[in-house]
Amino acid sequence: MARHRTQAVTLSDVARRAGVSVATASKALNDRGEVAPATRERVLRAASELSFQPNALARGLISGRTRTIGLLTDELGGRFSMPILLGAENALGNEQMSVLLCDARGDAIRRQHYIRTLLARRVDGFIVLGDSNDIRPSLTRDIPVPVVYVYGESADPDDVSLLADDEGGARLAAEHLVALGRRRIAHVTGPHSYRAARDRVTGLRAVLEEHGLPLAGREPLYGEWSQRWGRHAAHMLISADPDVDAVFCGNDQIATGVAQTLLELGRRIPDDVAIVGYDNWEDFATDCRPPLTTVDLNLEQLGASAVMHLFSALDGTPSHGVLRQPCRLVVRESTGPSAPPPGQRRPQPSDSARRQP
Numbered sequence: 521m522a523r524h525r526t527q528a529v530t531l532s533d534v535a536r537r538a539g540v541s542v543a544t545a546s547k548a549l550n551d552r553g554e555v556a557p558a559t560r561e562r563v564l565r566a567a568s569e570l571s572f573q574p575n576a577l578a579r580g581l582i583s584g585r586t587r588t589i590g591l592l593t594d595e596l597g598g599r600f601s602m603p604i605l606l607g608a609e610n611a612l613g614n615e616q617m618s619v620l621l622c623d624a625r626g627d628a629i630r631r632q633h634y635i636r637t638l639l640a641r642r643v644d645g646f647i648v649l650g651d652s653n654d655i656r657p658s659l660t661r662d663i664p665v666p667v668v669y670v671y672g673e674s675a676d677p678d679d680v681s682l683l684a685d686d687e688g689g690a691r692l693a694a695e696h697l698v699a700l701g702r703r704r705i706a707h708v709t710g711p712h713s714y715r716a717a718r719d720r721v722t723g724l725r726a727v728l729e730e731h732g733l734p735l736a737g738r739e740p741l742y743g744e745w746s747q748r749w750g751r752h753a754a755h756m757l758i759s760a761d762p763d764v765d766a767v768f769c770g771n772d773q774i775a776t777g778v779a780q781t782l783l784e785l786g787r788r789i790p791d792d793v794a795i796v797g798y799d800n801w802e803d804f805a806t807d808c809r810p811p812l813t814t815v816d817l818n819l820e821q822l823g824a825s826a827v828m829h830l831f832s833a834l835d836g837t838p839s840h841g842v843l844r845q846p847c848r849l850v851v852r853e854s855t856g857p858s859a860p861p862p863g864q865r866r867p868q869p870s871d872s873a874r875r876q877p
Contacts, residue, residue: 529570538566588618589830590638592631595651596623599801600819604649604671607823635662645830648672653683654715666833670826673842680839682826686716689815689847690723693768693796696813696849698731700856702766702794706736708753708778709770710745717742717770720798724768736764745770750777758785765793772797772804775812779854783809790856800850810853817847
């Protein structure tokens with residue numbers, strides 16, 4: 521016997537069950553304001569009972585929206601891109617919206633091609649993901665739908681840009697070290713050309729000045745975002761200032777390199793020197809010896825926040841300017857317990873350790 525194909529539930533079926541016209545059922549399901557609350561509830565209940573799945577294309581034609589967002593990035597494989605993308609995708613999925621992802625790979629011609637392609641697909645809006653917290657040229661004039669910039673600040677102050685608060689994150693790290701009784705705090709970070717590196721220095725200096733403390737080594741040590749630089753910088757620090765008792769590092773890779781060298785030089789972590797990293801990169805932070813206290817940028821939340829601001833713009837209430845999302849401090853063994861009780865002296869490096877080159 522031939523198997524009969526199950527017939528899909530239609531909008532007419534929902535309208536018939538709810539006792540309303542097809543037009544009224546459509547308005548209720550698309551959340552149009554001209555439907556009475558009781559009628560809307562009756563239609564929604566009928567749709568639920570019939571397991572009705574509205575046709576996305578039809579809904580788009582009715583509402584003028586495709587429920588699709590274009591997400592344009594310059595570095596899909598980057599360390600910071602994936603968590604932000606995951607947060608954005610989760611937020612879009614919760615609202616039953618789709619995302620079209622394009623990776624321009626830092627190429628201006630490819631970027632313009634993808635903008636045209638996404639607009640041809642009638643996306644409702646754009647999320648533009650940067651590869652750093654730095655300023656980038658605005659793309660908004662070429663895009664006739666709402667645009668939100670995340671992890672990259674648009675050069676146009678009328679755009680909305682969501683950034684991680686690097687200065688605030690550095691303050692968290694510095695205040696933590698000061699609260700632990702550390703008084704000779706040094707800083708090893710990445711290239712001076714990175715805005716994030718400069719902002720973290722600003723946050724650290726502000727806290728040290730508030731507590732009347734100098735920066736150990738007098739100046740931040742700028743270099744690469746690498747373990748190799750961390751190892752080299754640790755040698756420089758101990759040679760220049762043997763009394764350093766804490767190092768705040770610009771990322772977890774640098775912090776891992778610093779920790780490795782300090783242990784080789786006979787410094788105990790955290791007894792002699794406390795270390796704080798940045799980024800909460802699990803591969804480094806948890807595998808470091810000892811595990812790193814570090815600053816988490818809350819990147820998934822940053823992606824979700826970008827979606828929320830895009831939704832607001834689609835609803836007619838766009839945001840403007842730069843919005844900085846707070847970071848959080850993740851405390852692990854590299855900074856140890858809180859400050860010693862009054863009158864009890866913190867253990868100091870041994871004379872032999874101090875004499876290490």
